[in-house]
Structure formats: C-alpha cells, structure tokens
Amino acid sequence: MMTAACTRLGIELPIIQAPMGGAVGPALAAAVSNAGGLGTLALWGADIQTLRRQIRETQALTSKPFAVNLNLEFAQEERLDACLQERVPIISFFWREPSALVARAKAGGAVVLHTVGTAEDARRAVECGVDIVVAQGWEAGGHVRGKVATMALVPAVVDAVGRVPVIAAGGIADGRGLAAALALGASGVWIGTRFLASTEVEIHPHYRERIFRATEDDTVYLEELFDIGWPKAPHRVLRNSTVAAWEAAGRPVSGKRPGEGEVVATSKSRGPIVRYRSYTPAADAEGDIDALSLWAGQSVALVHKTQPAAEIVQEIFDEAQAVLGRLATPVKPQ
Numbered sequence: 001m002m003t004a005a006c007t008r009l010g011i012e013l014p015i016i017q018a019p020m021g022g023a024v025g026p027a028l029a030a031a032v033s034n035a036g037g038l039g040t041l042a043l044w045g046a047d048i049q050t051l052r053r054q055i056r057e058t059q060a061l062t063s064k065p066f067a068v069n070l071n072l073e074f075a076q077e078e079r080l081d082a083c084l085q086e087r088v089p090i091i092s093f094f095w096r097e098p099s100a101l102v103a104r105a106k107a108g109g110a111v112v113l114h115t116v117g118t119a120e121d122a123r124r125a126v127e128c129g130v131d132i133v134v135a136q137g138w139e140a141g142g143h144v145r146g147k148v149a150t151m152a153l154v155p156a157v158v159d160a161v162g163r164v165p166v167i168a169a170g171g172i173a174d175g176r177g178l179a180a181a182l183a184l185g186a187s188g189v190w191i192g193t194r195f196l197a198s199t200e201v202e203i204h205p206h207y208r209e210r211i212f213r214a215t216e217d218d219t220v221y222l223e224e225l226f227d228i229g230w231p232k233a234p235h236r237v238l239r240n241s242t243v244a245a246w247e248a249a250g251r252p253v254s255g256k257r258p259g260e261g262e263v264v265a266t267s268k269s270r271g272p273i274v275r276y277r278s279y280t281p282a283a284d285a286e287g288d289i290d291a292l293s294l295w296a297g298q299s300v301a302l303v304h305k306t307q308p309a310a311e312i313v314q315e316i317f318d319e320a321q322a323v324l325g326r327l328a329t330p331v332k333p334q
C-alpha cells in the first residue's frame, strides 16, 4: 500500500494522524510515526520555547519523520523558522492561503502539506508550491475549512491537482474509510477523531466518554460559536449544553449569547475557561467539561474504545487490506 504520498513523506503506511490543537503531544505523534504512519504536532499557538521542547521530545521518541502543523490565521514566521532550525522534515499549513510561507518552508528543506476545502483552493495551493494537498471534507471534527463532503471533495481535488498527491480528511476512522479514500484517488488518509481515543492523547476523560457514546448524528457544524480565540472559523463539535442553550435562545450573535463571559471550567495550565472559548478539554481541566468545545467529526460513531495509537494504525491498515482484497475478488455470476 505504498502510495506517492508515502514516498514523498518517507513513511510506510498511508495513515496520517491529523493535527489536533490541545490534544496531540509528542507521545501520540511519535507513536504514530513509529507505527509506520505520520504523526503531526499542532504547535501553531505554542510559544517558541514550548514548540522547540515538543519537537525535541518527539525526536527523542522517534527517528521517523513527523510533521508540525501551523495555522495561517495567525502569524507563523517565527514558529516556522524555529521548526526549520529544529529540522522538522514536514510542515502542514491550515486555513489561509499559504503563498507567503511555502517557499520559506521548502528552502528550509521541509516537505509542505496544505489543507483545503475546495478544488479551487487546492489548485492555488499547488501553484504556491505545496507538495501534498489535504482535502478536508465537511464531516471533519474541529475547524472545518469548506462545506463539501469528503466523498465529493476528494475526487474533485484529485482531478484538479494532477500528479500532486492528495490526502483525504474528514469522516475516516477505520480501514473501510482508508480503502474508500484510495478508491477515490487519494494517496492516504488524515485521521483526527479516531486518535482522540488513543492511549497517548491528552484530553479530559469526560470528553473521551462523550466520544464513545456519540452517534454519527450527534455532532453539529457551527459557523461561529466556540469563537473566542479564533473568530469566524467554522467548526464541528459534539452537541452539548452550550450549543443547546444558544439554539434555544434563537442563535444570537456573539456578544448576545446566553452565559457570555461565564467561567465554566478551569485548567491548571491554562487558567479559567469562559463559555464559547475555542479550547480542547484537557486532562487537567475541572468544572463543567461538558459545556466546553467538544470537537469531533461525524466519524465519531466509529470510535468505541481506547487503544494505543500503534494498534489503531495497524488495525486501520489491516482492515483496509482485507477490504481491498475482498473487492479484488471477482463476483461469481449466479
């Protein structure tokens, strides 16, 4: 199952652990890379000292390639330069058009990925020099770039970018999803929600429990709700008391929402967390965890138990192999 993306990234399996701000640390990224996939740190909000420390910790845990994700909604020049100084081999950009930083990342020796939500954005990313395009469908958990579902987006992006490898993101959590993505022309998969159930992930136990209990119909796409810290950025979360109260109040705009400014939880490392803050519930938070931004994709229905990340990677790969094998078997006429 070596694909063009595997060759470009220097990995063995076409399975990428998606960056997840506030949830991924060196242990998870390194475990995925050691298992033959690609681990990704999300360090776009970190101070430079923390960024360097997390990169070095990851390097101490794996000799395999891993990536660092930088969100272009915020200034990333300094973080990018630090990543390149630390010899991070792969940089993933998200959100805004990446033209300003792609050349800099490539001049520093990195392979560059960029996440898009439309074929037009994919074309522009390739014109900027991006090596691999991540096509993120609307089903995805966390911040969602576009409004097109993965099934329609991936082949449209594949057709738009020619020989540039495309990675499918959103709604993929098992080997059936990997096989389907490959059938659509993708060169690999980018999986977030499933890895929230890994042993190595750093989220609050209540958030994890909610993920295990959720069905595919329990998430909601919001243009703007958990927007403090990152405004005007659509996202997908599990429906919770904050969403329900806002809907019951008639979906008022920011500034007029129920419980605005109220502290709903406190994190030992991050201090008070007010309602509507864009915050991934961490293990060190206390309070009304259920009222926080419980990022999750529609694939949440396929996530049932905690497993080591390496086991998740292997299980997805084995299942995809079995599915592809079954599909290759000719159907006997009746």
Ligand SMILES: Cc1cc2nc3c(=O)[nH]c(=O)nc-3n(C[C@H](O)[C@H](O)[C@H](O)COP(=O)(O)O)c2cc1C
Pocket: 018, 019, 020, 021, 023, 042, 069, 071, 093, 094, 115, 136, 139, 140, 141, 142, 143, 169, 170, 171, 172, 190, 191, 192, 193, 194, 280, 295, 296, 297, 298, 299
């Ligand atoms: C908890 C969480 C945090 C996320 N944080 C980021 C992030 O920091 N940067 C980013 O590019 N994408 C982020 N995403 C989006 C993922 O990278 C990915 O596109 C998405 O999880 C794929 O869909 P899936 O959840 O169905 O696997 C996040 C997703 C989740 C669930």
